[in-house]
């Protein structure tokens with residue numbers, strides 16, 4: 001189990017991580033989400049032992065991960081960290097970059113393992129290519145394979161697909177994350193991208209200004225975001241005044257609703273005027289306006305005429321569960 005106990009860290013005197021505690025079971029996958037500058041990369045570095053913590057401790061299976069003041073070469077053998085800087089050997093081939101990190105065992109197995117890892121990163125045909133001739137996305141994939149070469153027990157990934165195009169990214173996620181689960185490798189992924197999280201992470205830790213706001217199971221967090229900040233990390237979200245939904249309501253509460261949770265109705269619900277319409281492939285995202293609230297975004301199968309008055313509805317069970325959460 002990975003365990004952080006009250007971890008705090010400051011760059012010079014600037015606090016960046018504020019008493020963070022977390023627990024993650026062996027083989028689990030935790031995503032760390034938060035806006036830019038919230039401390040995601042710093043938290044990964046703290047877990048890896050690259051930083052001298054101000055307070056707190058990091059443990060893996062009861063063994064304390066020590067910082068740079070205690071180790072000559074930071075980083076523990078059982079843990080690998082794939083940073084955003086890749087750190088590859090540019091003048092050697094992809095295969096050599098991977099095999100340099102394999103433990104010494106027989107050559108046949110060595111080649112087999114390189115081939116297996118090239119398959120995981122979908123670069124089967126590129127083993128002989130020099131790293132300096134690769135694109136940024138390809139280098140990122142080689143850095144992943146290199147980290148896996150040493151069969152770590154725990155893998156720390158910092159924005160692992162940020163340089164990779166959408167098409168490859170999807171294929172790679174669907175290959176890499178099941179592979180890690182099959183190998184029982186514990187994963188901590190720092191990311192902005194909800195697609196890295198929703199289908200693959202068991203739990204999510206939300207960071208804001210270096211503070212852990214919540215750690216919860218992914219589906220629970222998505223369906224019951226306790227704060228607008230949390231819901232906003234998964235995409236666009238509406239803050240609807242409760243009075244809009246229940247005109248007899250006596251509170252100033254707001255209800256968070258994702259665009260797909262609002263439905264066009266014939267004559268019931270609340271009115272908005274269509275302001276804009278964005279094609280999203282599988283649907284249209286419609287921007288509606290009202291005088292008494294900010295813009296309201298909802299999904300619809302077809303485009304809607306600008307200026308048209310429409311009624312919107314939201315299921316009662318969604319209103320009720322969100323009402324308890326947002327003040």
Ligand SMILES: Nc1ncnc2c1ncn2[C@@H]1O[C@H](COP(=O)(O)OP(=O)(O)OP(=O)(O)O)[C@@H](O)[C@H]1O
Pocket residue numbers: 011016034035036037038039040041042043190192
């Ligand atoms: N080497 C450093 N020296 C001083 N301050 C730093 C250093 N690295 C990061 N910071 C600061 O620490 C804070 C957290 O940075 P961090 O890179 O952890 O954020 P992040 O959530 O990973 O951001 P992003 O999503 O943009 O990568 C930021 O305010 C950043 O400016």
